[in-house]
Amino acid sequence: MRSQQKNVTMSLTKQRRLRADLICTLISSSKMPRNQVAAAAGLTNTYIRDLEQGKIANVDRRKLLRLAIALNMNLNRIDEMLRVFDRASLSSDDIDSFIESAHKRKTTTALFPLRDFYAYELAVYAMEYIQGDQIMVNDRPTVCLREPGHRSFSDSRLVEAHPLYAELLETIGKVRRKQLEVNLKNYTTTHYLCRECLEDYVRANGNTQEEYWRKKHVANLLDYHQRYPNLIVRITGVCSYMLFSIKQPTDGSDIQFNFCAKPGHYVPGERPGRLSGFSTSNPVILQTFQEELDSIKRWILPEFSTREAVEAYLQQLVTS
Structure with a gap:
């Protein structure tokens, strides 16, 4: 039983590291400082830093989409990011999140x-x-x-x-x-x-x-x-x-x-x-x-x- 729990913990740790690495890569490749990305996404600098460090276990889908929009990701790339976070691909239900991103933009x-x-x-x-x-x-x-x-x-x-x-x-x-x-x-x-x-x-x-x-x-x-x-x-x-x-x-x-x-x-x-x-x-x-x-x-x-x-x-x- 302990061995199984250890394997699950290692799997979760690896998954969280994979997600953190993806966010770090996206932020780095954007050529914009984190605080500027945060302003465009309507998120806090601290929240994005926590994503980069893998500190957030259950990332809010709407915030994830707002970050993707701020990072100039096209819809196909957003789908790829969602898969990394074990989320379903984009659908009509997500359109409200796109509109919300404009309201949150600073x-x-x-x-x-x-x-x-x-x-x-x-x-x-x-x-x-x-x-x-x-x-x-x-x-x-x-x-x-x-x-x-x-x-x-x-x-x-x-x-x-x-x-x-x-x-x-x-x-x-x-x-x-x-x-x-x-x-x-x-x-x-x-x-x-x-x-x-x-x-x-x-x-x-x-x-x-x-x-x-x-x-x-x-x-x-x-x-x-x-x-x-x-x-x-x-x-x-x-x-x-x-x-x-x-x-x-x-x-x-x-x-x-x-x-x-x-x-x-x-x-x-x-x-x-x-x-x-x-x-x-x-x-x-x-x-x-x-x-x-x-x-x-x-x-x-x-x-x-x-x-x-x-x-x-x-x-x-x-x-x-």
């Missing part, structure tokens, strides 16, 4: 790279969740105004990479749209869009199905512009290669900033060296993009100076 001046598109969207949602005015500079309407099903269709290669991806993207889209509506009731969102980019977007390179979805996307922007006076659309005559969003919190805390890189095409799974974007409240970086925004403002087209002119233009794009 604002910091650290620069957080975002490699997977779902991680970028969660970082944007975390920023949108903060009360305050927002500025968006983009080449198309904000993604959260996409029609349900558009994401799954357009990002089919990403969807094929993991069975949960489609549902996750669609759910993030829903909560982001709901948050947009909450924000627009009390705060201003100014959306800068390049005229040429927007017209190219609607044409969709001759893809009839994609064109259908994109026109629905623009139609939704028009609908929100008509329903919410706090949504201000500015049509510009310049194409900004820097697509970004800035949030000014009402509580006086650090301004939150997100930058989105736009790769030519998506590749399923990991994309080494290809950032989806990054998130930070670093004042030096923020100042640089504030100056970029000042430049963009000088290119606002005067023919779209009124709400009526903007809405007539969007209506023309939808019906053309």
Whole structure:
């Protein structure tokens, strides 16, 4: 009997060491200090250190997922980590944990790279969740105004990479749209869009199905512009290669900033060296993009100076 108990103890010790080694490897390979990872995950530095030392016998699944998201792990790698902790693979039941990770995320001046598109969207949602005015500079309407099903269709290669991806993207889209509506009731969102980019977007390179979805996307922007006076659309005559969003919190805390890189095409799974974007409240970086925004403002087209002119233009794009 003692021999059996000893074997069980040795097995548990080996298992805990394996898990601790995995966490250490993940933290080390992230190139971010532990405290920065903790901020992104909404966890304490002590909790992550305890994971690294194997001190936690029964790790909370939701906290494990928040750590994985902060570490830029794609869904397949998260499944691998869950197996090491003797947990079931990702399922629809875990989507709430992904959304929760955005609520738990803390604002910091650290620069957080975002490699997977779902991680970028969660970082944007975390920023949108903060009360305050927002500025968006983009080449198309904000993604959260996409029609349900558009994401799954357009990002089919990403969807094929993991069975949960489609549902996750669609759910993030829903909560982001709901948050947009909450924000627009009390705060201003100014959306800068390049005229040429927007017209190219609607044409969709001759893809009839994609064109259908994109026109629905623009139609939704028009609908929100008509329903919410706090949504201000500015049509510009310049194409900004820097697509970004800035949030000014009402509580006086650090301004939150997100930058989105736009790769030519998506590749399923990991994309080494290809950032989806990054998130930070670093004042030096923020100042640089504030100056970029000042430049963009000088290119606002005067023919779209009124709400009526903007809405007539969007209506023309939808019906053309």
